[in-house]
Amino acid sequence: MTLTRRYRFSSSHRLHSPQLNDEENQQVYGKCNNPYGHGHDYVLDVSVSGKLDAATGRIVDLDTLDQVVGNHIVNCFEHRNLNADIPAFQSMVPTTENVAVEIGRRLTEAWPDAFGNTGTLLKKIRIRETPRNIFELTL
């Protein structure tokens, strides 16, 4: 069984690769390359699997899940400029593909401390940049 919980954060970003020149950046990223950046209301779905606890009827402690995603993702990204405020995006273009990779990295790193040997596994993250652009990463 998998359980999916939805989180939201609003952040700004600018897509500009230092490995491309200005004209190439403009070509590749279009208006996402505009110099002062822009923002999105991101929607993040985190899917986990686990064993159904017969006594509680739960496969995951939702409070713990909210704390992990809150402490490592939402509280860090919410109302922030991804390029300026998140260290990983000083060396990586904050496309939503890369945002998904960074979220996966952060959650994978925090997982053992939060869930130990409870059997709760991180399965998938799905991030919606806009209602028309959705990215999934299976972990």
Place this chain on the structure above:
Amino acid sequence: MLITRRVEFSASHVCRKEGASEAENRALYGPAANPNGHGHNYVLEVTLDGTPDPITGMVFDLKELKDVLNREIIEPMDHRFLNYEVKPFDRLVPTVENVAVEIWRRLAPQFNGVTQLKNVRLYETEDLYVDYSGETL
């Protein structure tokens, strides 16, 4: 080929573990442990797996699927207090996980031909859902 039908039902429930103290229940379930219960507009997506019939072009008769969902799920659960009115939630905590398993248990035997029940996705709220495919728990 997969086909999915979505239905809704509204029900109340309370999540409290038998024998647990007030503080333990609050730690486990948060406000869902409030003793007099609360409710949700559950959204259920039922996915069937089959092959289109060469004559009808259908994986499963949608009218029949609608009737099965009404009879097995909507009629017994809609506008009910799950803990008091729907078995086995008199003895099992009606978490979204357990409600999904119970829905699977009720629906799986209804599709025992070429077309089989593939997945049950139950949304308790827009921000929380589970998927269950009948795997051993």
